[in-house]
Amino acid sequence: MKDKSIFLRSGKCGWGKCIFCGWGKYEYSKMTLHELKKKIDKDLEKRVDILKIFNSGSFLDEDQIPKAFRSYLVRKCELMGVKKLFIESRTEYVDESLVEDMKSDKVKVIIGIGLEVADDEILKKLDKGLTVEKYVKAAGFLRKNGFGVRSYVLVNAPYTNQKTLDRTVELAKKYSDYVCLLNWSPHGYSEAFDLWINGKWKPFTEKQFNDATKNYKGKNIEKYSDEFSFVPRIPPKKQEWLRGATEKVLLHPYFRVWQEYFVEGYVPPKTKKILLFIPCSFRKPYNLSHLHKSIFSVLYKMKMYDKIHVxxxxxxxxxxxxxxxxxxxxxxDWPEWEETPKIKKKYIEVTQKRVEDYLRAHGSNYKKFYNYFKLDSETYIALHNVCTKLGIGLIDCLTKEAYEKVKGEKNPLSLEEALKDLKSTLNS
Ligand code: SF4
Structure with missing residues (x-):
């Protein structure tokens, strides 16, 4: 079966309020009938069996897609041998006019409806603007008139649990030809993203998604679990400088969500069997700093450079x-000169926990563990504490002798004396 997806970005979702959705808040310039026809003619030049149209909102909303385009699309599909045509719509746009415009003997038209969760209270909290009754009515109408229904279900929507998911899938199965289970990550400008940042909800990992959906099987169940390949990108408007040697900076939610990602979603490169921990630099990004340039000038020259995971x-x-x-x-920025004994202690405690979580999740990926740190730094202490706890042999790339020589100098780890140790330790 040949499958094709076409994106028609036109206008704005007529609702635009669902707390988990960012796309519905975007306003695209509205495509004219002529532009839509031109696009479909161009994109549907070859025969396909299944055509999926996505338009961030509702295909049946005339403010997004002119009504006259509906029959044009169906006739075009008939001509090109399309057997199934998928479109998406909110339920309020499902009415008799759809039957007049899109009914076809040759093409099965399937309408995707975002049910998300079969619970009115939760739908209200998600600001979905939908009730279970409205969904059932629209789905019933569609199927009675020869259309198909594809229901979208959000696995792990805020305020839900396994029981709500079970109930939702049960209902969706009853009224749909396809039930689409989605693992999802919140869009940066959605309210769910803020729930996540504020520690009130978090996305599922791949395992959690698979566990939650393992009992749902069958030809009409579709599972889309690939959302966990995402990284927690903070949208530009929400970015700020995090400055100061304070607990507020150390425990900032933006750091927390990234650490969660590195532990639960990230997969380290399989071929890199040597883990090398190095310090940050004041200059950002780190690779522009003198310290990192010095470290990498050593690493680049090593034969096993491609096996080192920094x-x-x-x-x-x-x-x-x-x-x-x-x-x-x-x-x-973490200005060392602002550090107090209390914040240093907190730093060690927090860093220990973060390194421990990373090593528990990914430690088996590596065969050797190295660090290149000042021997009296808090990070060095934290690293050694964790490795001792986990029974990992952590090798120092800086000897006491070399450190004694460079200790009082500015940027000591970038000095030749120290770099020599890095090189010889890794080479050995
Ligand atoms: S989920 Fe759908 S209905 Fe809700 S805002 Fe997004 S595009 Fe609109």
Missing amino acids: CVVSTPGVVPYSFIKQYPFTKY
């Missing part, structure tokens, strides 16, 4: 090097 350990926690250009790792 992770920065600092105020944000553990940061795999491939993420150093992501916010908030580019916009924070």
